[in-house]
Amino acid sequence: MPGRLLRVLSEPVPLRFLLLRALDRRFDFLGYRWKLNLGSLPYPEYGYGLLNAALLAKRLGHARMAAIEFGVAGGNGLVALERHAVRVARETGVGIAVFGFDTGTGMPPPCDHRDMPYRWQGGYYRMDPERLRARLRSAELVIGEVGHTVPAFCRRAELPPVGFAAFDLDYWSSTRAALQLFEAPAARLLPRVACYFDDIVGDLESAHNEFAGVRLAIAEFNDAHAMRKLAQVRGLRFYGPRIPRLWHEQIFVAHLFDHPDYGRPLNDITEMPLTAAPAPGAVWTRV
Numbered sequence: 001m002p003g004r005l006l007r008v009l010s011e012p013v014p015l016r017f018l019l020l021r022a023l024d025r026r027f028d029f030l031g032y033r034w035k036l037n038l039g040s041l042p043y044p045e046y047g048y049g050l051l052n053a054a055l056l057a058k059r060l061g062h063a064r065m066a067a068i069e070f071g072v073a074g075g076n077g078l079v080a081l082e083r084h085a086v087r088v089a090r091e092t093g094v095g096i097a098v099f100g101f102d103t104g105t106g107m108p109p110p111c112d113h114r115d116m117p118y119r120w121q122g123g124y125y126r127m128d129p130e131r132l133r134a135r136l137r138s139a140e141l142v143i144g145e146v147g148h149t150v151p152a153f154c155r156r157a158e159l160p161p162v163g164f165a166a167f168d169l170d171y172w173s174s175t176r177a178a179l180q181l182f183e184a185p186a187a188r189l190l191p192r193v194a195c196y197f198d199d200i201v202g203d204l205e206s207a208h209n210e211f212a213g214v215r216l217a218i219a220e221f222n223d224a225h226a227m228r229k230l231a232q233v234r235g236l237r238f239y240g241p242r243i244p245r246l247w248h249e250q251i252f253v254a255h256l257f258d259h260p261d262y263g264r265p266l267n268d269i270t271e272m273p274l275t276a277a278p279a280p281g282a283v284w285t286r287v
């Protein structure tokens with residue numbers, strides 16, 4: 001308890017925001033977008049990516065989209081993704097098919113130093129598939145090595161386009177294999193896919209870096225693809241009334257420059273007229 005109190009009190013966030021979050025966690029009265037901004041729901045990063053993906057899907061005329069968690073382990077993230085999908089569908093009217101990819105038997109052995117074996121080893125994070133399946137309402141578990149399951153998934157013609165993907169496979173080799181998703185034909189994906197990368201930030205002990213791990217997989221993907229790129233969304237934590245969080249640094253977009261819908265205009269603001277001149281002698285204020 002003292003640790004938790006200390007953590008809350010040490011947050012560099014106005015107390016009124018923290019109070020609002022605490023009250024919402026207790027009494028559940030805020031709207032979904034406010035909950036995401038304050039972090040009063042688990043895995044707000046999933047909700048944020050999903051909501052924005054669904055809004056894009058809607059503007060492009062899709063009634064349904066798909067969302068993926070790569071790396072499921074016990075299933076807390078997938079259960080949360082499923083719950084966010086229900087809320088986002090209610091907010092946007094876009095139906096969301098949820099998928100979770102995992103070996104089902106935990107981490108495979110690391111291939112070499114690029115898998116950062118000082119952080120992860122084979123056999124970590126085993127799943128109990130039966131227990132998890134009993135908790136899931138609609139999500140599909142795709143069991144197997146992502147190197148095999150992702151290409152097969154991309155060939156499934158009946159699926160709606162993927163709009164959100166969370167990458168939590170830890171290894172360079174596994175993330176690199178999962179990124180084959182973004183080599184799929186344009187019909188399988190939205191033109192900009194919201195992504196969350198779990199293993200790119202941390203403390204000195206983790207020492208995430210561009211020469212190994214997930215950051216290396218992202219850099220290699222970008223080097224190998226001229227018309228499809230993964231790029232971080234910058235400035236997110238300052239954008240909107242939100243409590244700054246580490247996950248704001250972990251949201252990326254997969255840009256499919258070769259997607260037929262990539263350049264479809266979506267902006268509502270198409271005019272920026274000059275504001276009326278202030279009365280003579282009036283104080284110059286921001287409009």
Ligand SMILES: C[S@@+](CC[C@H](N)C(=O)[O-])C[C@H]1O[C@@H](n2cnc3c(N)ncnc32)[C@H](O)[C@@H]1O
Pocket residue numbers: 069070071072073074075076077078101102103104105106107108124125126127144145146147168169170171173174177
């Ligand atoms: C850190 S855990 C995921 C935690 C989960 N996202 C959560 O929030 O609760 C990483 C998972 O990635 C899976 N994984 C790693 N490499 C894989 C691969 N090549 N194919 C399939 N699953 C893999 C492991 O089995 C492990 O369960």
